[in-house]
Amino acid sequence: MNIRFYNARILTMKNADVLTGELWVQNDRVLYVGDGSNTDEVYGRLNLGSIIWDREIDCEGNLLMPGFKDAHTHSGMTLLRSYADDLPLQDWLFKQVFPIEAKMDGEMIYHLTKLAILEYLTSGITAIFDMYLTPDTVAQACVDMGMRCVQVSGMSGQSDFAESLARTERCYLKYNHDDPLLSYFIGFHAEYTCCKELLESVAELAHKYKAPVYTHLAETKAEVEGCIERYGMSPVKLFDSLGIFDYGGGGYHCVWMDEEDMQIFRRRGLSAVTNPGSNTKLASGIAPISDYLAKGINVAIGTDGPASNNCLDMFREMFLVTGLAKLREQDASAVDAWEVLKMATINGSKAMNLPDTDVLEEGKLADIIMIDLYQPNMQPINNIPKNLVYSGSKQNVKMTMIQGKILYENGKFADTYDVEAIYGKANEIIDSLR
Numbered sequence: 001m002n003i004r005f006y007n008a009r010i011l012t013m014k015n016a017d018v019l020t021g022e023l024w025v026q027n028d029r030v031l032y033v034g035d036g037s038n039t040d041e042v043y044g045r046l047n048l049g050s051i052i053w054d055r056e057i058d059c060e061g062n063l064l065m066p067g068f069k070d071a072h073t074h075s076g077m078t079l080l081r082s083y084a085d086d087l088p089l090q091d092w093l094f095k096q097v098f099p100i101e102a103k104m105d106g107e108m109i110y111h112l113t114k115l116a117i118l119e120y121l122t123s124g125i126t127a128i129f130d131m132y133l134t135p136d137t138v139a140q141a142c143v144d145m146g147m148r149c150v151q152v153s154g155m156s157g158q159s160d161f162a163e164s165l166a167r168t169e170r171c172y173l174k175y176n177h178d179d180p181l182l183s184y185f186i187g188f189h190a191e192y193t194c195c196k197e198l199l200e201s202v203a204e205l206a207h208k209y210k211a212p213v214y215t216h217l218a219e220t221k222a223e224v225e226g227c228i229e230r231y232g233m234s235p236v237k238l239f240d241s242l243g244i245f246d247y248g249g250g251g252y253h254c255v256w257m258d259e260e261d262m263q264i265f266r267r268r269g270l271s272a273v274t275n276p277g278s279n280t281k282l283a284s285g286i287a288p289i290s291d292y293l294a295k296g297i298n299v300a301i302g303t304d305g306p307a308s309n310n311c312l313d314m315f316r317e318m319f320l321v322t323g324l325a326k327l328r329e330q331d332a333s334a335v336d337a338w339e340v341l342k343m344a345t346i347n348g349s350k351a352m353n354l355p356d357t358d359v360l361e362e363g364k365l366a367d368i369i370m371i372d373l374y375q376p377n378m379q380p381i382n383n384i385p386k387n388l389v390y391s392g393s394k395q396n397v398k399m400t401m402i403q404g405k406i407l408y409e410n411g412k413f414a415d416t417y418d419v420e421a422i423y424g425k426a427n428e429i430i431d432s433l434r
Helices: 039-045 075-080 089-101 106-122 135-145 161-175 196-209 221-231 235-242 259-268 276-281 289-294 314-329 337-351 384-390 419-433
Strands: 002-010 019-026 029-034 055-058 063-066 068-073 125-130 148-152 182-188 213-217 249-253 271-274 298-301 368-371 397-402 405-409
Touching: 029 039, 063 337, 068 271, 068 298, 068 337, 075 089, 075 106, 075 135, 075 419, 106 125, 106 135, 106 397, 106 405, 106 419, 125 135, 125 337, 125 397, 135 148, 135 161, 135 182, 161 182, 161 196, 182 196, 182 249, 196 213, 196 235, 213 235, 221 235, 235 259, 259 289, 271 337, 276 314, 289 298, 289 314, 298 314, 298 337, 314 337, 314 384, 337 384
Parallel strands: 002 055, 002 063, 068 125, 125 148, 148 182, 182 213, 213 249, 249 271, 271 298
Antiparallel strands: 002 019, 019 029, 063 368, 368 397, 397 405
C-alpha cells in the first residue's frame, strides 16, 4: 500500500529537530522523509515515474514520529488487571499471580493478548518485548492483530526445566525466521525462581547460539539479598560468572544494582529496561537511571504487565522515568526529557534487536505514530520532544501504524478487529477462573 503523509511535523529521532514536510510509505517501508521540495529528484533516484497513492493523509500540522517500543511486557496478564492489587511483590506473585496463572491455557492467553494489543495501539506502542506462558498463542495473537512482537522465554523452576529448555530452543529457532513481525530471545524468569542447574543450562544454550539473554533482574532489595545469601554475590554477578551474559542481553527492572553490577552491564553491553510504573505500585524502589546514563548503559522502558502497573501507557512511564529520577537525585535537571524519549524509541529498538524501527528515514520499517498537537495539553508548541514527555498522554495518539498498516486512527481500531468480541472473551475468561 502506498501512503503519503503531508503537511506534517516530523520528529525522526535522529536528533531533536522537528522538520516540516512529507513522509511516504510504500508497503512496509518508509520511502521518503523530507520537506517535499525535492520529490522529482526522489522519483529519479528511486527509478519511479510517479506513485499512485492508495491514501494521501493531510496531517494538518500534527506530528509523525517512530512508534514507542514497550521493552518489557506480560500481555496475557490483562486477565489480572485490578485483580491482585495493593500487595508486596512476593505475596502478589506467589499468592495471587502464580495460582491463577496455573489455571490458564494457551487459548485464554491468545484472547487476553489481543486485549493488551488494543491498549498498546492506543498508546502509540508499535513493538512489544513479551514474556509469557504460551509463546505459540502469543505469537498467533500478535500476527492476527498485526503487532510487532519480540518474545523472550520466561522459563523457571516452577515446571520441568528440561521441557522448558527444549521449548525455548524450539521457539528460538522458529520465531526468528517465520514472520517479519516476530522474533525471539533466550531468557528465564528470575534468579529466585530458577535453580543453579537451570541457570547453567541457560548459559549453555546462549553459548550454543551465541545469543543474548534477558531476565527479571534486581527488581527488589529482598531479591538481591536472597541471591547473596544463596551464592555470595548479587544476581548480576552470578549470571556473569556463569557466562549467561557473554553474548549480551540485559535485565528487566534493574532497581537494586551496585557499582560492580553496573560495570558488568557497561562491559557486556547489556540493556537495563526500567519499569517505573510497576516498581512504584509494588514499592520495589527507584532505579538509578542517572547512573546508567552516565556509564553509557542502554536504558529502555517497559510497562511491565497489566497486573502490576496496571495500564499499558508509555506516556505515564516516560514521565515517571524522569520524575522519579529527579526525586532520587534531588536534582531537577536529572534525566532530560530528550533522553527519556530516546529510551522509549531508539533505545528500545536496540534492546529488542529491531534496528529498522529506531528512526524515521528511507528504508526503515514503517512503524509510525501520529501525535495530535492540537489539544490543550500540547499547546503552545514550544518544545515538542519535552512536551511529549512532560505533557503528552494517550489522548494525543491520533494514529498507530505497524509494518505500513494503520491499525488505530482517530480513536477507532482497524475494521478487521472485533473489539466487542475481544472484550467479551476477556470477561468470560476471568469469570471462568474466579
